Amino acid sequence: MPLIALNKPFGTICQFSAHEKHPSLAEWVKTPGVYPAGRLDTDSEGLLLLTDDGALQARISEPRHKLVKRYWAQVEGAPGADALERLAAGVDLGDFVTRPCMAKRVESAEALWPRTPPIRYRAAIPTTWIELSITEGRNRQVRRMTAAVGYPTLRLVRVGIGALDVFNLELAPGESMNVAVRAPWNGIG
Incomplete structure (x- = not known):
């Protein structure tokens, strides 16, 4: 196997x-x-x-x-503690409410490889990396969650599944x- x-x-x-x-x-x-x-x-x-x-x-x-899947999402803007708390508590996406999860800022995304093609760059709008650890994984869930709290995802990388x-x-x-x-x-x- x-x-x-x-x-x-x-x-x-x-x-x-x-x-x-x-x-x-x-x-x-x-x-x-x-x-x-x-x-x-x-x-x-x-x-x-x-x-x-x-x-x-x-x-x-x-x-x-309920296997934990960890994602790093580069979002448009700079979410504060309130947005991270909303993500962690569960987000109403209209067709379902997400389960509570772990949400935190990623201090450095230097471990990531460059993306080809790179994401769009806009000097006037900062980007922030956040980590979400979820146990669901519905269609486009992480992107929908970050957009629902006002921070659209620009790049999404699954960095972990369980202990891997x-x-x-x-x-x-x-x-x-x-x-x-x-x-x-x-x-x-």
Whole structure:
């Protein structure tokens, strides 16, 4: 049962079949028979886990298992403590209210790789990096959360899933590696 960690590059679609506009996961992962455990939008990047084990895939991706996924979001503006508290308490997104989560500023994002293409730069509008640790992962959830509190996301990177961390794994964009599956599945349990 392979468990593969991939640092999904910006612009890659989260499927193996060919796409007319975007590179697919097949460009980066050559192991046959594995599928993503959860998804990242084409314009999001970072840690993606792939496996051929359906039970493990469910433990990673289904919200009922409450596996923590950590995201670094570069947002437009400078959210204060009140905005971070609103994010942490849960945000009403209209169709659902997010679960409480952890939200804090990232003091330095120097550990991140440059994005190609880079985000738009506007000298008059500052940007801030924040970290959100959530246990859900609904469609575009982090982007919707930051926008709902007044700070649209410009760049979104998933940096951790359970105990696995893209920095500790030392994966550059497009790199993947097999990770050992041990109970409780590297914190996935």
